[in-house]
Amino acid sequence: MTRWLRHLSLGTLVALASCDTAPAGVAGTLRLPIINDPIFNPVIAPDLGSVMVNKVIFSALVRPDTALQPTPDLATSWEVAPDGLTWTFHLRPGVRWHDGAPFTSRDVKFTFDQILDLASGTRLRSDFAAVDGVDIVDSLTVRFRLGAPFAPLLTLLGYNAGILPEHLLRGQRLSDATTFNRTTPIGTGPFRLAQVTPGATVVLERNPHWYGAPPGLDRLIFKVVPDINAQVAQLRAGELDLITIEPANLGSVQHQDGITIRQVPVVQHWYVGFNTMSHLFSAPAVRRAMAFAVNREAIVAGVLKGYADLPTGTIPVALREYHDSTLHPIPFAPDSAQALLAQAGWHRDADGKLRNAAGRDFAFDLLVDKGNPTREQAALAVQQDLERIGMTVRLRTMEFAALVRDRVLPGNYEAILIWWTTPPDPDQYAFYASDQDNNHVRWRNRTADSLLLAGRRTSDPTARREIYRAFQRVERDDPPVLVLFYPREIQAATTRLRGLPALGIRDALRHSEVLSLGPGS
């Protein structure tokens, strides 16, 4: 019995081991991970995985080039009226949807009618709040009517606003269009859906009728791999070709045959946000002092393993045209911090604790979401640095959804370590202008308000550059938040991958047709 079992199991193992591992060798197939099943609809999809897939299936009117500047895509050209209130887009002729139907201005109007209609379940409406409506001029011309000049319009058109097919979705509420959203999306992008296995894979194949240069890949496969450790293992096993990793994962992929590590700046800034409604943080001098007290170089070197840029303000280096590179990163200067705090009425007592004239401690809770080692370690470093200048910082970790709903949105917090991922435009009106929905730190600065308003109403790039440089100088004196760093996206990829633009993965996938696989090196 025992011998029989042994022979059977050995034989089975040998037979299975000798099976062909063909899938890994399919030519021209690039495999990327996403963490759950995507919703194939750029207007309502909420998560990064869906955004990535939709950028390949659904083209937009414009797309960002490698310098993140808008370039033609479904629109070949555009004009803006002198008053900035009307934008006219000329659409590319001869474009067909994946099902063969012609693409026209009706599709653009339909898409933006949906985006502007809250009942459709859209998540893009606030991006286009300045748009009053879209009119059809002719079958290949559309006109956007704006309530106020809005310079970021072009950038936002190329960010997440993929165009939907009117002929398939007319009369349906987008959130109820389950068949389209889950199994049969039709776009105009370089790849079209070939097969979906729920919870497992989304197989896209080359769109032979695409209007651009022929894609360099036969297939693009998104595999649902929810766990980052499993993604790393699958990359090493050759079952994935490109993943983005956290600094903590570097050790698992560095110096591995067939894997290369790349880093690209992304339009993000990570920061400690102080509730400026709190008496502790209302004075700009206190926020400046805290900015001096935190050793960012140590955080970037220790926590980020060097894969980040030191900050000068809230406009990251990835926005090359607008980031003011003449400004020096905020230095680590605890002595300056102490001096500023003294000016603001905070002195260290015999125990080294900061107290004000009323004898109150400088003590507060610092919130961070749990489960992300980079953020948790950065929060720990911030806590230690601030305690060195006499503050009492109580670190609190919370689940992200609870953090946002119960603390951030109602303003029920003192300090929080969080981040913004923004479109590739310097407009930060929604985040830092007074009384805006996304100004969670409740920062108010009249000069900044006027600059941010001017920045979004001025279409001239040179003028905008000056405006945002001025804004960055305002931030030096009155920091809205304590920016910790601008992270770089760490991409671990097969050495066979060719053509990937030096952009974060979500922007790079707007250029999926240039990707290809060569021989290994």
Next chain:
Amino acid sequence: MVSVTTFAIMHLAPGGPSVLADPKLSEAERAAIIDRLGLDAPLPVQFTRWITRAAQGDLGTSFLYAAPTARTIADRIPNTLVLAGAALLLACALGVPAGIVAGAAPGGTLDRWAMRVSVAGIAVPVFWLGIMLILLFAVRLPWFPAGGITADVDGGGLMDRVRHLILPASTLALATTSELFRYARATVRDGRDATWWRVARARGVPRRRLVWRHAARHALVTLCSVLSVQLPRLVGGAAITETVFSWPGMGRLGVEAALARDYPLVMGVTLVVSLAVVLAGVLTDLGQLAADPRLRRA
């Protein structure tokens, strides 16, 4: 009762649906989402709506997947049944015979080693074991795929599915194998002290027959009860294994739903797992009736 408890726990937990956790949403967008999902109604009203629809076979629409909950779960059930079934078969095939052999000769070399392995099998974290198996058998020795259920494109037939099944099923089976081994061993060992064992030995029944016919049957009744606990655990609790091996099953779906506070999906998965518990109970009773003729007469 289960649905009331689950509903209450999910809604009273801090946070809320992840579709609302984007700090970039404007107030108007947030309000529209809340209105569309019916989250502004009082909890009793929300529960009444859910239970009324569920009674008609409509489990609502998943927030996370923007698709009918019943269909989302139905997509995953076959995958879980395959994985859980394979793990159960593996566990029974390895754990029960090993437990019977070890229990028949307690203190022997086989018994001592099997006990050590079973202790390790219960103690080793599933997550760690899964990653180790991947590193060994998918990365270092590329014998098996590191994840998924079939080849990426068009599947690869039965053998391809079996190759994808081996590592996750082995990982999932380990703890169950160890538990079945220990119960089988304990039952057979207890049997050695029973009167029927001594009488049978005195009557000259061969030892091999005594172990594999009488003691094994005696163990099966106990093992049926153990299996009734294992089955729902395998169906609903395979979340870690399914996550590590990117296996699109119900366990993973349940975890995703809970993390995203996807209320309809959590309720749906709970309902299915509850049904699995009931089904396991029925199967246990039938199994015990088949294994022990005395129960049929009772």
